[in-house]
Amino acid sequence: xxxxCWLVLAACITPLHALALTAxxxxxxxxxxxSRSPALAMGAVRQVTTEEFEAELQDxxxxxxxxxxAVWCGPCQLMAPEMDKVAEHYGDRCRVLKIDADDEAEVxxxxxxxxxxxxxxxNDMSVVMRAEGALMADExxxxxD
Amino acid sequence: MAAAEAxxxxxxxxxxxxGLACSKRAASHGKKVAVCDFVKPSPPGTxxxxxxxCVNVGCIPKKLMHQAALLGEGMTDAExxxxxxxxxxxxxxxxxGNVQGHIKSLNFGYRSDLMSNGVKYYNAYATFLDPxxxxxxxxxGKVTKITASEIVICTGGRPRYPDIPxxxxxxxxxxxxxxxxxxxxxxxxxxxxxxxxxxxxFIKGVGYDTTVMMRSIPLRGFDQQMAGxxxxxxxxxxxxxxxxxxxxxxxxxxxxxxxxxxxxxDGSVGSGEYDTVLFAIGRDVCTSAIGIxxxxxxxxxxxxxxxxxxxxxxxxxxxxxxxIDGEALNPPSATTELTPVxxxxxxxxxxxxxxxxxxxxxxxxxxTTVYTPLEYGAVGLxxxxxxxxxxxxxxxxYHSYFKPLEWTLPHRGDNVxxxxxxxxxxxxxxxxxxxxxxxxxxxxxxxxxxxxxxxATKAHFDDTVxxxxxxAEEFTLLATTKRSGDSAEKSGC
Numbered sequence: 001x002x003x004x005c006w007l008v009l010a011a012c013i014t015p016l017h018a019l020a021l022t023a024x025x026x027x028x029x030x031x032x033x034x035s036r037s038p039a040l041a042m043g044a045v046r047q048v049t050t051e052e053f054e055a056e057l058q059d060x061x062x063x064x065x066x067x068x069x070a071v072w073c074g075p076c077q078l079m080a081p082e083m084d085k086v087a088e089h090y091g092d093r094c095r096v097l098k099i100d101a102d103d104e105a106e107v108x109x110x111x112x113x114x115x116x117x118x119x120x121x122x123n124d125m126s127v128v129m130r131a132e133g134a135l136m137a138d139e140x141x142x143x144x145d
Numbered sequence: 146m147a148a149a150e151a152x153x154x155x156x157x158x159x160x161x162x163x164g165l166a167c168s169k170r171a172a173s174h175g176k177k178v179a180v181c182d183f184v185k186p187s188p189p190g191t192x193x194x195x196x197x198x199c200v201n202v203g204c205i206p207k208k209l210m211h212q213a214a215l216l217g218e219g220m221t222d223a224e225x226x227x228x229x230x231x232x233x234x235x236x237x238x239x240x241x242g243n244v245q246g247h248i249k250s251l252n253f254g255y256r257s258d259l260m261s262n263g264v265k266y267y268n269a270y271a272t273f274l275d276p277x278x279x280x281x282x283x284x285x286g287k288v289t290k291i292t293a294s295e296i297v298i299c300t301g302g303r304p305r306y307p308d309i310p311x312x313x314x315x316x317x318x319x320x321x322x323x324x325x326x327x328x329x330x331x332x333x334x335x336x337x338x339x340x341x342x343x344x345x346x347f348i349k350g351v352g353y354d355t356t357v358m359m360r361s362i363p364l365r366g367f368d369q370q371m372a373g374x375x376x377x378x379x380x381x382x383x384x385x386x387x388x389x390x391x392x393x394x395x396x397x398x399x400x401x402x403x404x405x406x407x408x409x410x411d412g413s414v415g416s417g418e419y420d421t422v423l424f425a426i427g428r429d430v431c432t433s434a435i436g437i438x439x440x441x442x443x444x445x446x447x448x449x450x451x452x453x454x455x456x457x458x459x460x461x462x463x464x465x466x467x468x469i470d471g472e473a474l475n476p477p478s479a480t481t482e483l484t485p486v487x488x489x490x491x492x493x494x495x496x497x498x499x500x501x502x503x504x505x506x507x508x509x510x511x512x513t514t515v516y517t518p519l520e521y522g523a524v525g526l527x528x529x530x531x532x533x534x535x536x537x538x539x540x541x542x543y544h545s546y547f548k549p550l551e552w553t554l555p556h557r558g559d560n561v562x563x564x565x566x567x568x569x570x571x572x573x574x575x576x577x578x579x580x581x582x583x584x585x586x587x588x589x590x591x592x593x594x595x596x597x598x599x600x601a602t603k604a605h606f607d608d609t610v611x612x613x614x615x616x617a618e619e620f621t622l623l624a625t626t627k628r629s630g631d632s633a634e635k636s637g638c
Contacts, residue, residue, distance in 0.1 A: 070253060072246030102194075102249050105256065109266075114257040 043088040045080075045096045050104045056097060057125060064122040065090075065144055067098040068108055073116045075134035085137040086144070094144055119143065148280065148288040151265070153179045155498075156279065156293035158271045158435065161197020163466035163487025164299040165255060169262045170495035179291060180259060181281050183270035187320035188306070188313040194252030195259075195266070198301050198467070199484040201248055206323035207343050209244045211516040214350020218518075225554040235351045237328035245324055267291070273436035276459055295498060298442070298450065298457075299466040299487065300435060302428040307335070311395030315403050316422045319344060329353050330420030333405055335392055337363040339515045341425035342375060346518040348423075349384045356385040356417070358392060358407060364515065366479050368527035374563055374582045378519035381558070390415065395422055428482075430468040445470045454505055455494045465490045471508070478508035486511055512594035514587035519561065522590030524597050525578040531567045535577075541568045543603065543623035546634045549584055550614045560634045564619045565627075566603060574603035579620070589617040 045067070048056060056064060067083050069076035080098075087096035101108040101116060111120060111127070121129035121143050129143045155171045157164040160182025172178045184201075186192045193201035213235070220233045259266045267289060269281035274290070281289045304318035319340050322329070330353060334345040337359035349355035357379070364372035380386060389410035396404045398418060406416040430448045437444065443458045445451055449470035455463045466487035471478040480486060489506060496502035512524040531540050544565035548558070567578030579593050596605065603623075611618030625633045 070249060072250045101253060105268075108253075109256065109260065112260065114261055116253065 043091050045083045045087045045098055048097050048099055050099075050107050053097065053099055053104070053107055056095060057122070060124045062093060062095055063128075063144065064095045064097055064120075065140065066111075066120045066122060067096075068101050068111065068113045068116065068118045068120070069098055070101045070116050076117045079117050079119075079134040082135065082137040082140060086140045089137070089141065090144065148290045150290045150292075151179065153177045153265070153291065153293040155179075155295045155297065155495075156181070156271075156291055157297045157299065158279065159197065159299035159301055159431075159466070160195045160255070160266070161299055161301050161466055161487065162199050162484040163491040164197070164297065165195075165259070165491075166488040167297055167299070167465060167491030167495050168264045169258065170492045171499055172262045172264045174495065174499035176499050178263075179265040179267060179293070181267045181269050181271035181279070181291070183268060183283075185270070187303075187318065189317050189321050191321040191324050193324075194249065195255045195268070196248075196252055197484075200251050200255070202320050202323055204484055205248060205251065206244050207319075207347070208516055209247070210240065210323065210347040210351070211343065213240050214347040214518065217350055217352070222551075222555040222557070225556070237351065238326070240351065241323070241325060248323075271435065273438075273440040276440045276462065279436075295461050295463070296440070297455075297463045297465060297491070297494065298432070298435070298437070298468060299464065299491070300431040300468055302430045302467045302482070304340075304424065305427045305429050306424055307392060307426055309392055309394055311397075311403075312392075312424065315395045315397060316424050318424050322348075322421075322423055325421075329423075331402075331418070332356070332421040332423060333358060333403075333417065333419040334423045334425060336425035336427070337361075337365070337376075338425050338427060339364055339367070339517075340428075341423075342379065342517045343515065344423055344425060345384055346379060346516070349379070349382065350518060354385075355383075356387060356419070358387040358390050358405075360389065360391050364521075366527075367515070367521070368523060368578070368580050369529060370565075371521050371523065371527075371563070371580045371582055374561075375515065375517040375519055375521050378561060378582075379517060382518055384518075387415070392422075428467070432468055445473060449473075454497075455490055463494055465494060474508055476509060478511070480511035480513055481508060483511065483513055510594070510598055512590045512597075514590055516587070519582050520584065520586035522581045522586030523579065524590055524594045525576070526567060527580075528565070528567055528578065531569075531578055535569060539570050541570050541574060541603070542566070542627040543568065543625065544627055544633045545619055545623055545625060547583070547616070547619050548635065549616050551584070562616065563633075564623065566606065566620065566623055568603045572602075576601050576603065576606070581616075581620075583616045583619075585616065589620075592617070593620065 083096060099107055115132040119131045120127050154176040155178045157168045157180045160180050164180060168178045168180045182195055184192050267281045269283040271279040271281045273279050278292045281291055304320055306312045322344055329348055332348050332353055332355045334341050335358045345355045345357045363376045390407040392405055392407045394406045398404050402418045402420055403422050404416055404418050405422055408414050432444055432448045440462055441459050442462055450457055450464040450468050451470045451473035452464050455465055457464055467482045469481050471481035493504050493506050510525050515521040542565055546560035547562050562583035564581045566576050568574035569577050576597050581589055606620055609621045611621040625631050
């Protein structure tokens with residue numbers, strides 16, 4: 001497994017903000033506090049957009065397990081229920097997110113995703129672990145632990 | 146906001162098959178490379194991802210939908226082979242969904258491929274500011290000013306609409322048909338290009354009433370005897386043809402259908418109602434809105450780019466793919482608008498520019514296949530061209546009608562499939578044209594193309610032992626010349 005230093009990612013995240021800025025009509029994107037409701041978030045995989053993902057990144061309270069997937073990707077479908085199990089297992093100790101590589105292509109590019117699914121563990125704004133290919137719940141938990 | 150600026154060794158404008166292949170090859174030679182690709186929505190609003198025409202709105206979806214039609218035919222045949230199946234029912238939405246899913250996976254693959262090869266991708270529309278600089282604007286309006294030492298233009302083409310009322314408002318083209326969310330219903334295909342006949346073929350093949358409106362000849366540029374066989378097969382399988390007609394207007398009817406009016410060659414007029422009107426009357430290259438004058442690149446009157454070894458009149462600017470002018474090549478080529486041609490040209494160009502190689506693109510003897518319901522594969526010259534170029538006395542044509550073994554049980558037509566070899570007599574009957582109408586024509590033609598590229602003669606074909614029972618073995622058995630006047634048909638039982 002490959003460790004990516006935050007420096008690399010940080011350099012890429014900046015233009016990501018710039019993109020969001022333009023979308024917001026030139027106004028600075030307000031970094032909202034995470035809007036998720038604890039009741040909903042508890043133990044469920046949440047699909048996020050680019051903007052939502054950026055907001056999640058700013059929140060360093062818990063690690064993020066991110067599944068970059070696509071609807072046409074067979075192994076991604078295979079892994080989806082495994083991600084559910086992981087989300088349930090960690091509850092509010094880990095945010096389990098997924099992002100559609102087609103809809104949010106800039107994020108996939110920024111995160112250097114070259115194959116699907118790609119699972120990234122993000123802690124304190126750094127990608128600390130990444131894995132390509134479908135993993136079972138046990139393997140996913142190993143990444144988080 | 147000031148435009149961002151970036152500098153590269155090579156800038157490729159257009160992320161189709163040719164551009165991507167060229168960019169990756171250049172990067173593999175250690176160059177700093179960028180690709181700009183941007184798809185302007187079609188009039189009905191269809192748009193797509195990285196990869197160009199072939200991947201998104203051409204070869205890939207059309208072959209998959211052709212396969213859908215073949216499977217339908219196969220299910221009908223299956224009964225004669227003992228399968229007891231309920232009458233098959235086709236679901237358009239399922240087909241489109243799966244085809245589009247596959248295309249998205251290819252789009253993703255291309256993006257990730259560029260990343261792996263260190264090629265910078267701009268999903269932005271590039272316009273020349275001067276011969277070394279373009280302005281690339283992305284969908285959010287962000288501008289990047291890109292300069293490059295060398296530039297490859299490969300912006301491809303888009304379907305042409307006729308200049309008649311209602312065409313753009315109510316019609317669709319091949320840019321849209323592969324992503325149609327609801328079934329096409331009664332369909333009128335206007336045109337008789339390979340795009341037209343392929344689309345009409347699969348739309349009919351998956352179960353919709355289909356009519357082709359053609360002005361003159363089918364498959365212009367292809368061998369006309371073969372084109373006739375493709376058309377006859379379609380007619381015999383329920384595709385209606387309105388010949389010698391051009392559309393004059395498309396109107397919406399109160400019921401939501403499209404009423405198409407047309408004019409026939411004899412001056413009479415006609416009209417009909419359809420659910421879908423698909424225009425496939427030709428394609429225009431995308432060279433008119435990229436500021437090409439600012440680059441100083443000269444164009445032919447049809448907007449195509451004359452090139453010598455892919456180089457334009459501006460020494461550091463090159464062109465590959467659909468936009469190059471095949472007529473201006475020496476010798477002229479009718480097979481420039483093909484994905485593998487663009488890929489080959491792009492790779493060889495990058496090798497010459499950045500790896501000191503010298504191999505040139507050979508645009509002759511390029512094999513191709515038309516995926517009409519009866520497939521048609523060809524390498525080399527059409528018979529008419531061969532005669533025009535070499536004189537009738539110097540040409541020997543060997544030919545045969547045949548029926549694939551697999552067609553016998555379901556009693557599908559006799560003497561429907563056809564094979565011919567066009568040989569140049571003064572050169573020891575070197576094969577200069579191979580044409581075949583039959584199942585899997587593409588698979589057959591590809592292999593023969595290697596032999597023909599290597600200079601195969603009729604004797605080489607005769608010396609080759611066939612594989613029995615195949616369709617391709619027909620080429621090892623050709624004994625009848627057209628000149629003899631003997632029948633090339635095979636008799637029945």
